[in-house]
Amino acid sequence: EAQVTQNPRYLITVTGKKLTVTCSQNMNHEYMSWYRQDPGLGLRQIYYSMNVEVTDKGDVPEGYKVSRKEKRNFPLILESPSPNQTSLYFCASSSNLRNRGGGYTFGSGTRLTVV
């Protein structure tokens, strides 16, 4: 089944404790992205990657890091989490090839709480 897999689904952590949220896709998509969703603010892009070893900032990158060492994986790293990073996070992937349509596939989400 074509899918984007995120782990963990739920995470409660303390301020300043480094954490990583993993993301993997099995569709050989070139483009991967992280979004956060907050009430009243909607979905906002954090970071994206157009292919292996190519990453760039989205709209709200402060406090986050990413890496793209393999095509299928795109982990989100919070080096020193703070309470304002409490949110619902989504990983997504898409092909940038015209003949593959370019639609996005989203993971099931990670509910992060920073106390």
Added chain:
Amino acid sequence: KQEVTQIPAALSVPEGENLVLNCSFTDSAIYNLQWFRQDPGKGLTSLLLIQSSQREQTSGRLNASLDKSSGRSTLYIAASQPGDSATYLCAVKAGANSKLTFGKGITLSVRP
């Protein structure tokens, strides 16, 4: 800067009604438009994807239309059911390697 608007923010209808959800966007130079469904606290499920060259797409009871020149898309749901209750999000993509710009969504409640 692309802006996507979905009005109203919430909608309540009786079961069986046919309904239309609206989406408008400010920049007509889009690559594609995608409609998603989101259940509370859950992930986004893609419903329909419309390429910039297309006018509509259909899947079961759902039909989405696209009018690029006027910056509008509609999602038509036929014979609504309580199981259709969810938030419906519209999102546009500017180019092949572009992010999705989302509307805030319409929260639909279908009453039995």
